[in-house]
Amino acid sequence: xxxxxxxxxxxxxxxxxxxxxxxxxxxxxxxxxxxxxxxxxxxxxxxxxxxxxxxxxxxxxxxxxxxxxxxxxxxxxxxxxxxxxxxxxxxxxxxxxxxxxxxxxxxxxxxxxxxxxxxxxxxxxxxxxxxxxxxxxxxxxxxxxxxxxxxxxxxxxxxxxxxxxxxxxxxxxxxxxxxxxxxxxxxxxxxxxxxxxxxxxxxxxxxxxxxxxxxxxxxxxxxxxxxxxxxxxxxxxxxxxxxxxxxxxxxxxxxxxxxxxxxxxxxxxxxxxxxxxxxxxxxxxxxxxxxxxxxxxxxxxxxxxxxxxxxxxxxxxxxxxxxxxxxxxxxxxxxxxxxxxxxxxxxxxxxxxxxxxxxxxxxxxxxxxxxxxxxxxxxxxxxxxxxxxxxxxxxxxxxxxxxxxxxxxxxxxxxxxxxxxxxxxxxxxxxxxxxxxxxxxxxxxxxxxxxxxxxxxxxxxxxxxxxxxxxxxxxxxxxxxxxxxxxxxxxxxxxxxxxxxxxxxxxxxxxxx
Numbered sequence: 001x002x003x004x005x006x007x008x009x010x011x012x013x014x015x016x017x018x019x020x021x022x023x024x025x026x027x028x029x030x031x032x033x034x035x036x037x038x039x040x041x042x043x044x045x046x047x048x049x050x051x052x053x054x055x056x057x058x059x060x061x062x063x064x065x066x067x068x069x070x071x072x073x074x075x076x077x078x079x080x081x082x083x084x085x086x087x088x089x090x091x092x093x094x095x096x097x098x099x100x101x102x103x104x105x106x107x108x109x110x111x112x113x114x115x116x117x118x119x120x121x122x123x124x125x126x127x128x129x130x131x132x133x134x135x136x137x138x139x140x141x142x143x144x145x146x147x148x149x150x151x152x153x154x155x156x157x158x159x160x161x162x163x164x165x166x167x168x169x170x171x172x173x174x175x176x177x178x179x180x181x182x183x184x185x186x187x188x189x190x191x192x193x194x195x196x197x198x199x200x201x202x203x204x205x206x207x208x209x210x211x212x213x214x215x216x217x218x219x220x221x222x223x224x225x226x227x228x229x230x231x232x233x234x235x236x237x238x239x240x241x242x243x244x245x246x247x248x249x250x251x252x253x254x255x256x257x258x259x260x261x262x263x264x265x266x267x268x269x270x271x272x273x274x275x276x277x278x279x280x281x282x283x284x285x286x287x288x289x290x291x292x293x294x295x296x297x298x299x300x301x302x303x304x305x306x307x308x309x310x311x312x313x314x315x316x317x318x319x320x321x322x323x324x325x326x327x328x329x330x331x332x333x334x335x336x337x338x339x340x341x342x343x344x345x346x347x348x349x350x351x352x353x354x355x356x357x358x359x360x361x362x363x364x365x366x367x368x369x370x371x372x373x374x375x376x377x378x379x380x381x382x383x384x385x386x387x388x389x390x391x392x393x394x395x396x397x398x399x400x401x402x403x404x405x406x407x408x409x410x411x412x413x414x415x416x417x418x419x420x421x422x423x424x425x426x427x428x429x430x431x432x433x434x435x436x437x438x439x440x441x442x443x444x445x446x447x448x449x450x451x452x453x454x455x456x457x458x459x460x461x462x463x464x465x466x467x468x469x470x471x472x473x474x475x476x477x478x479x480x481x482x483x484x485x486x487x488x489x490x491x492x493x494x495x496x497x498x499x500x501x502x503x504x505x506x507x508x509x510x511x512x513x
Contacts, residue, residue: 033290034055034056034057034058034079034290035056035058035248035290035291036058036255037058037247037248037253037254037255037256038056038057038058038244038248038255038256038285039057039058039059039060039061039083039255039256039257039258040053040057040059040060040257040258040260040261040271041060041061041062041063041219041220041257041258041259041260042060042062042259042260042261042262042263042271043062043063043064043068044062044068044070044261044262045060045062045068045070045071045261046070046071046275046276047070047071047073047074048275048276049070049071049261049272049275049276050070050071050074050075050078050080051074051078051276052272052276052277052278052282052286053080053261053271053272053278053282053286054075054078054079054080055286056285056286056287056288057080057285057286058079058080058081059080059081059082059083059255059257060075060080060081060082060083060257061082061083061084061085061113061219061257062085063085063087063116064084064085064087064104065084065085065086065091065101065104065105066084066104066105066106067082067106072106076108081108081109081110082106082108082109083109083110083111083112083113084104084105084106084109084111084112084113085112085113085114085116086101086112086113086114086115086137086138086141087115087116087124088115088116088118088123088124088125088126089124089126089130089134091104096134096137097137098137098140098141098144101137101138101141102140102141102144102145105141105145105147109145109147110147110148111147111148111149111150111189112138112141112142112145112147112148112149112150113150113153113191113217113219114131114135114138114149114150114151114152114153114187114191115131115134115152115153116152116153117153117154117155117157117193118130118131118152118154118161118174119154119155119157119160119161119168119169119171119174120155120157120159120160120161121159121160121161122159124152125161126152126161127161127162127163127168128163128168128174128177128178128180128181129163129177129181131152131178131181131182132178132181132182132185133181135182135185136185139185139186142186148188148189149186149187149188149189150187150188150189150190150191150217150219151175151178151187151189151190151191151214152174152175152178152191153191153192153193153217153219153220154170154171154174154175154191154192154193155171155192155193155194155195155220156169156170156171156194157169163177170208171192171205171208171209172208172209172211175190175209175212187214188214188215188491189214189215189216189217189254190209190212190214190215190216190217191216191217191218191219192205192206192209192216192217192218192219193218193219193220193221193259194218194220194221195220195221195222195223195224195225195266196223196225197223197224197225197226197231197235197239198239198242198384199239199242199243199245199246199384199385200354200355202221202243202246202247203246206218206250206252206253209252210252212492213468213490213491213492213493214491214492214493215252215253215254215492215493215511216252216253216254216493217253217254217255217256217257218247218253218255218256218257219255219256219257220257220259220260221243221256221257221258221259222236222239222240222258222259222260222266222269223235223236223239223240223266223269224265224266224269228266228267231266231267231268232267232268233268233280233281235268236267236268236269236281237280237281237284238382238384240258240281240284240285240288241284241288241384241385241387242384242385244256244285244288245288245350245352245385246322246352248288248289248290248291249291249320249322249352249415250322250323251467251493251494251495251507251509252493254493254509254511258271258285268281269281270282271285271286293417293419295419295420295421296417296418296419297340297344297346297418297419297420298318298340298504298505299318299338299339299340299341299398299418300339300340300341300503301338301339301341302314302315302317302318302336302337302338302339303336303337303339304326304328304334304335304336304337305328305329305333305334305335305336306328306329306331306334306410307326307327307328307329308327308328308329308330308410308412309327312325312326312327312412313326314326314336314337317336317413317414317415317416318338318415318416319415319505320415320505320507321415322352322414322415323414324414325354325412325413325414326411326412326413327354327356327409327410327411327412327413328402328410328411328412329410330405330408330409330410331410332402332403332404332405333401333402333403334401334402334410334411335399335400335401335402336399336400336411336413336416337369337397337398337399337400338397338398338399338416338418339369339396339397340396340397340398340418341396342396343367343394343395343396344394344395344396344420345393345394345420345421346365346375346391346392346393346394346395346398346418346419346420347389347390347391347392347419347420347421348387348388348389348390348391348418348419349363349376349388349391349398349416349417349418349419350385350386350387350388350415350416350417350419351385351386351388351400351413351415351416351417352384352385352413352414352415352416352417353383353384353385353386353412353413353414354412354413354414355383355407355412356405356406356407356409356410356411356412357381357382357383357384357406357407357411357412357413358378358381358400358402358403358404358405358406358411359379359380359381359404359405359406360377360378360379360380360381360402360403360404361377361378361381361400361401361402361403361404362374362376362377362378362400362401362403363375363376363388363391363393363398363399363400363401364398364399364401365393365394365395365397365398365399366395366396366397366399367394367395367396367397368396368397369396369397372399373393373395375391375392375393376388376391381406383406398418400413400416439455439506440453440454440455440496440498440506440507440508441453441454441455441508442454442496442508442510445508445509445510445511446510446511446512446513447486447510447511447512447513448486448487448512448513449485449486449487450483450484450485450486450487451483451484451485451486451496451510452483453483453484453496453498455498455500455506459500459501459502459504460480460500460501460502461479461480461498461499461500461501462478462479462480462499462500462501463476463477463478463479463498463499464476464477464484464496464497464498464499465496465497465499466484466486466489466494466495466496466497466510467494467495467497468489468492468493468494474489474494475489486510486512489512490512491512491513492511492512493509493510493511493512494509494510494511494512495507495508495509495510496508496509496510
């Protein structure tokens with residue numbers, strides 16, 4: 001398949017650190033399942049390629065409606081889904097029809113991806129009206145095969161389609177026109193591509209699409225929007241780590257796919273070398289942690305030396321929400337202090353910085369909140385994700401002490417995640433072992449009218465909150481209610497957050513049909 005894209009410091013720990021971390025987790029690491037979100041945009045797999053990638057990806061697509069021959073017989077047994085796509089107006093050299101497309105789609109498929117970059121004249125090259133006129137073919141196939149439909153996959157472009165005097169440069173511009181031309185069309189998910197090189201710009205691209213209140217598939221991403229000479233392996237590794245950390249924790253993201261396995265359009269993007277051999281970048285992508293890692297320690301209180309506003313308080317950095325943040329006053333030094341309620345052992349800390357990050361900072365521990373011991377010093381940090389492994393510290397308190405800002409603004413942190421040894425429970429020692437493995441279960445999911453809620457491990461429910469993809473609270477319930485009526489909620493992606501009677505915070509994604 002020929003494709004033609006129009007694509008407009010230091011590591012705190014390298015990808016090797018991520019691999020060492022997984023090995024160090026021992027039994028806990030082995031119990032960790034791979035991410036249901038993580039996938040790959042790639043064709044031409046060999047069987048050995050698929051076997052190498054399978055431990056870390058749950059799905060892939062190849063811009064076509066049949067899997068590539070090398071992987072066709074092996075992927076079902078590796079717990080990897082194939083997702084078919086109808087690339088454009090044609091299929092195998094002639095106009096697509098429902099009969100021919102349905103014949104191509106293999107048994108077991110659950111989704112059908114829409115047109116590939118239709119606003120690019122060099123790609124699917126469909127105006128919004130043309131795409132809308134062709135969409136009923138995809139709907140008919142979805143009906144026959146019981147598939148969910150993913151929207152046309154749009155991207156910012158240069159050489160774009162034009163219709164009625166309008167040139168469709170942006171994803172939302174195109175999708176708005178597509179939905180206007182096809183108001184009753186079935187679209188269950190939104191798809192987008194982006195080749196930005198910083199996590200903050202990736203956030204912006206995803207935020208633009210949340211207005212549709214549908215789960216989002218990021219079906220192509222890599223660092224590509226900078227001069228090729230600047231896209232070193234280290235730059236690509238850094239962006240991959242930052243982006244995956246965000247995508248795993250972003251509730252609006254249903255699935256994401258790196259571009260690509262082997263490709264020479266963008267420097268240093270390949271996950272595969274020789275057949276069945278992962279590159280350094282491939283090892284990183286396969287081994288990066290999944291959201292909800294075991295061993296995380298949950299503080300009982302979080303406080304800071306200052307906050308920029310009422311909306312950026314200290315608790316935002318420990319609320320398990322990647323879209324809220326703590327931001328300090330615009331001065332040095334500043335600190336963020338976590339109280340775990342009892343003495344803990346700290347072996348790893350992961351910091352997810354906003355654009356206003358710390359250039360220099362220290363991690364410190366204390367048993368009394370007065371006397372502090374430094375366990376890690378970072379000089380000339382580069383923001384994004386700082387994954388600090390191999391720590392050896394004990395205390396009731398952990399403090400992040402920022403001593404030099406990278407910008408004129410304050411310190412701004414989306415999330416600080418603290419982990420103990422491999423045998424550490426999910427919560428602090430004050431929580432009983434039976435409750436440390438508590439999970440929140442929703443069924444059915446996707447749901448249409450009624451949602452049943454269950455907690456494992458003997459935990460009792462205190463309250464429930466449901467928020468939409470914009471972060472707005474749309475439903476709350478107090479008490480031990482085990483069933484909610486959600487018929488009035490618009491179709492889309494939601495986050496259900498449960499609080500237990502022993503103060504555990506549990507979250508789960510919900511797809512409302």
